[in-house]
Amino acid sequence: MTPADRYSGDILSGHARNHKPTFPTMPAKPGLVVESRADGFCGAVVGFERTYDGDFIRLEDRHGRERLFKLRNGGFLFEGQPVTLTRYVAPSAPAQSNSGSRRVAGVEAKVAAPSRIWVEGIHDAAIVEKIWGHDLRVEGVVVEYLEGLDNLEQRLAEFQPGPGRRVGVLADHLVTGSKETRMTQGLGPDVMVTGHPFIDIWAAVKPERLGFRQWPQVPRGEDWKTGICARLGWSDPKEGWNRVYRAVNGFRDVDPTLVGAVERLIDFVTVPELSKEDLL
Template sequence: MSARGGYGDIFAGHQRKKKVPVPTVRAERDLVVEDAASGFCGAVVGFDRSYDGDFVKLEDGRGAVRLFALREAAFLIDGKPVTLVRPTAPAPQPPTRSASGSTRVDNLRARVARTSRIWVEGVHDAALVERVWGHDLRVEGVVVEHLEGLDNLGARLTEFGPGPGARVGVLVDHLVTGSKETQLTTGLGPHVLVTGHPFIDVWQAVRPAAVGIEAWPVVPRGEDWKTGICARLGWGTPQQGWRRVYDAVGSFRDLEPPLIGAVERLIDFVTEPE
């Protein structure tokens, strides 16, 4: 009698069991799981990472928080083993609105520049207009140029020659009744539109709250306005102060309504069909 015949198959009943796959579960916040090793049961409240790898934070019903390594089959849900994985962050969605509040147009080439132009007094005015309306201007093909002072307006208009299809919109600081600015911008013809705001400088058209102050200080007539503002606010030089102002503007919400309305009218003027 052979050994196999006398004692039967010694391997019977000892067949290797197939490994049951353990499901993978995203460790979303507030998911309740149990640590298989310790029996600690809690809700997911966060994650941590060290040289040992990723860890999940679980908080039990008494408020105790413990860290557990995200290892295979290390947790139980309803008594069944699972492998927790850290959720991946959703891909950031492109904004649907531009800084000016208009609908953003994506994947569109900037059109060829129009002949019509928008002119502003200085480089700071141009920078703030670009900051807020840059997307709109590129979509419409509108170029913004600075005059380096309103006194140059007359000569620039003579050189440019406004006419049908070649309009000029002019943005002016301190455009109030009786001011020098008002006198320089009257009677310029149907192809020139002048709009502006009542503020002494375009800095002042930025909301005080945006730059972290309660109000813009009063600077006496005869004193350089930007220098006086920086001295009273402790901002250093006007160059340093400008950086504060520029960085504080992220959208039209950081600007005063008179400036917003003035720029919007100019864009409409230079882009409307004639």
């Protein structure tokens, strides 16, 4: 072969720069925990935005910090493996919703009602959406992430609840004498707070769904999620949340206290004839 032969034809074909690596694709479903390969930011998917510069997802880390990331080829890590995230599209509705209600063919979601349900934690919001999402959309109920009960007073002042403009709040660790219970008293007739008794929404998921008999005990003062992962042999809270989220497919997978709390909030914001006293 002469030197001329070696350089004949398409000299760029086969060059490594022309063969981009391919990665598994994964829908960016709300609640999915991923890590940005660019800078290591780790968080749960909490939103999607389409801009002039392309499609972005919004991630929130365990400290409540949010950031936008462009959906790039292989731009994220899921359970340590590079993946390409795509926009999540909810699947077609089955005959029955996850909360157990019958889905009716041809029924469209109502226009968003003025009332709202606020959910204290990002993981709580993901589980509520997974179980009750269809029912809430049919009723026109908007679910919003509260980012902690410390923000409740300010958010209520901005929202200004009143007749026909109710707010239902789902809180963690709502037991007699707790700080959370004290923070949610005396809020007026158009605001109702319900919740579950567990320190974190993870513990409201039935442990047998995750393959063990009961949630481990974590001493007071130790970070609960970190302690749980250490005792169950999970690498970190990111892996823990993925395991918990995948274990939930319907209301039968969570403690009845959570089911009752959410159902009461839905009734409160959709049936104006019912008062808080009727539901608590």
